[in-house]
Amino acid sequence: MRLQQDLSQCLVEYEPTEAITIEEEVLQFCIRGFSEQAIFNPLEDLSLWFNYSSGQFLAPGYPPLFYNRQERQTVSPSKTAIAGIGEGVAGFLAQRLYRCRKLARPIQDYPDIVMDTPSRVMDAPKRVIYLVESKASTGSLEALKRTIDEEVIRLASYASACLELNTRPIRGLLVATAFLSTSQYQAYITEILL
DSSP states (O other): OHHHHHHHTOOOOOOOOOOOOOOHHHHHHHHHHHOOOOOSOHHHHHHHHHHHHTTOOOOTTSOOTTTTOOTTOOOOOOHHHHHHHHHHHHHHHHHHHHOOEEEEOOSSSSSSEEEEEOTTSTTOSSOEEEEEEEEEESSOHHHHHHHHHHHHHHHHHHHHHHHTTOSSOEEEEEEEEEEOSSSOEEEEEEEEEO
16 A cells, blocks of 8 residues: 555656657567457557548448447547557567567556566576556547556556565556557656566
8 A cells, every 4th residue: 555655646757768660560460469458450440540530431331330329428449459559569668668578468467568678688597577557549649648557556456465475576567559640659667666
């Protein structure tokens, strides 16, 4: 409980860094490798959502995006597609920036991906276990930052508990992805060192 109180007082400021390009084929591969979601073509779903939300009509043959919407309910993109792409981006960034490799992909469990890094990477004395959690949204950046603030506390608590069960160093890695358009994403990365 005290850990959660201490963490809630530490707000993280995110600073922009260099842009990273992900080829569509690589992202598709990462989505298949890191996502627990069963989706046929999440990038096309995202493209359809941005076309629809910008006022364009959908091509004939595509189902309407209204589902069973009641009056005054907002239309939203496919949550499955958004989560799947977010998990693919998280896996890609963990590999690219932290030189991690996938150990496990828990299904309907926490965290999204369990990864490790060899000892020769990042001046670590021994292999480091990364608990990777992904959050993704097409909504406002402010709402995503609120989600990050809540999730950091949860991931830090979980990583702290796991540290007691393992002899290797454990770190949490929270990757929050904001989809600005079909091909432009903004990622917020929080590394939790224990």
